[in-house]
Amino acid sequence: MAAALAPPAPAPAAARPSDVVRQVVVLVGALLATLAGFWGSGAGGGTSQQEVGDGALAADATPVAPGEPAFGIWSVIYLGLVAYAVWQALPIQRTDARARRTGWLVLASMVLNAGWIAVVQADLIEASVVVIVAILAVLVLTVRRLQERAPTGIVEGVVVDGTIGLYLGCVTVATVANAFSVAVAAGADARTPAADLWAVLALSVAGVAGVGYALWTRGRLAIGAAMAWGLAWVVVARTGGDLRSTPAAVAAGIAAVLIVVATSVARLRRARAS
Numbered sequence: 001m002a003a004a005l006a007p008p009a010p011a012p013a014a015a016r017p018s019d020v021v022r023q024v025v026v027l028v029g030a031l032l033a034t035l036a037g038f039w040g041s042g043a044g045g046g047t048s049q050q051e052v053g054d055g056a057l058a059a060d061a062t063p064v065a066p067g068e069p070a071f072g073i074w075s076v077i078y079l080g081l082v083a084y085a086v087w088q089a090l091p092i093q094r095t096d097a098r099a100r101r102t103g104w105l106v107l108a109s110m111v112l113n114a115g116w117i118a119v120v121q122a123d124l125i126e127a128s129v130v131v132i133v134a135i136l137a138v139l140v141l142t143v144r145r146l147q148e149r150a151p152t153g154i155v156e157g158v159v160v161d162g163t164i165g166l167y168l169g170c171v172t173v174a175t176v177a178n179a180f181s182v183a184v185a186a187g188a189d190a191r192t193p194a195a196d197l198w199a200v201l202a203l204s205v206a207g208v209a210g211v212g213y214a215l216w217t218r219g220r221l222a223i224g225a226a227m228a229w230g231l232a233w234v235v236v237a238r239t240g241g242d243l244r245s246t247p248a249a250v251a252a253g254i255a256a257v258l259i260v261v262a263t264s265v266a267r268l269r270r271a272r273a274s
Contacts, residue, residue: 015094022103023089030085033110034078040117041074053125056185057178060241063190063199063248064180066173067241070233073170073226080163081110087159098160101145109138109167125185132171132178139168147217165222172209173230176202190243199248206231207255211262219266224259231256 042048050058050068059068084106088099116131142164151157180202184190210227217223234252238245 019094019100022100022107023094026103026107027085027089029107029110030081033114034082036114036117037074037078040121041071046117046121049120052120053123053181053185056125056181057120059237060243061184061190062177062180063195063238063243063245064202064234064252065177065237065243066230066233067237070230073166073229077163077167077170080159080166081106083159084163087156098146098149098151098156101148102142102160102164105138105142105145106164109135109142112138126182129175129178129182132175136168136171136175139164139171143168143217143220143223161220162222165217165220166226168213169210169223169226170230172213173206173227173234176206196245196247199245200251203231203234203248203251203255207251207258210255210259214259214262214266217266218270219263219268221263221267224263227259228256231259 039046040049042051049071055061057065059065087093088096088103093099112131112135116128116135119128119131146161146164151161180190180199189195206227210224213220213223213227231252235249235256237243238249238252
């Protein structure tokens, strides 16, 4: 009797022509964004990030710049974006609510990312800050939409939530470094007590953002991991690189620890509540 009174299961959403367009365009966009990243790394013929803007984005240009090995995480992010594009292009995902809600946003972030590479290759460091802030805003909105529904399985959780989480965490740290690079490009001296003070303030903002992400997303691991990774490499660069700064190293280290703790606590609370 109870089964007879149960409401019928909702019918699957009908496919729309725009779904196919989205799947194809996002897939093509991911491939082009990956090629742009390869070119912008210097390996594909472009100028490496350490050299653009007369070195304004180099690992030793500002007190908040991560060490060069930190950028290795971008290979994982680009691989994840390609995996995301393939996932959303599968026929079974054509009408998926999460794919519909995030596909165009992820595409926008990839287009903006390619645009950022083009801008810095043209040595337009000031303009690059505007672009990276736009990427950050798009990714925050993407994560907000991902939180509307839980992933249906481990594969989706890793490919979709994991990739976007790493992307957001990495871009957040990169935004701080990018903003600092404008002053260096304008001729400011990065080896002064004033630069150290600004670095501590900027890294504190990054730490607050990371803790805020942890509370907002209830401990999404990828976001916290990416931010802790980037900040840890700031510590390495400021204690053993050409531009040493104890205040910046301490601030980055504290920010990284707070983000890890906040993410872990938020995840534990979520697990206990479920």
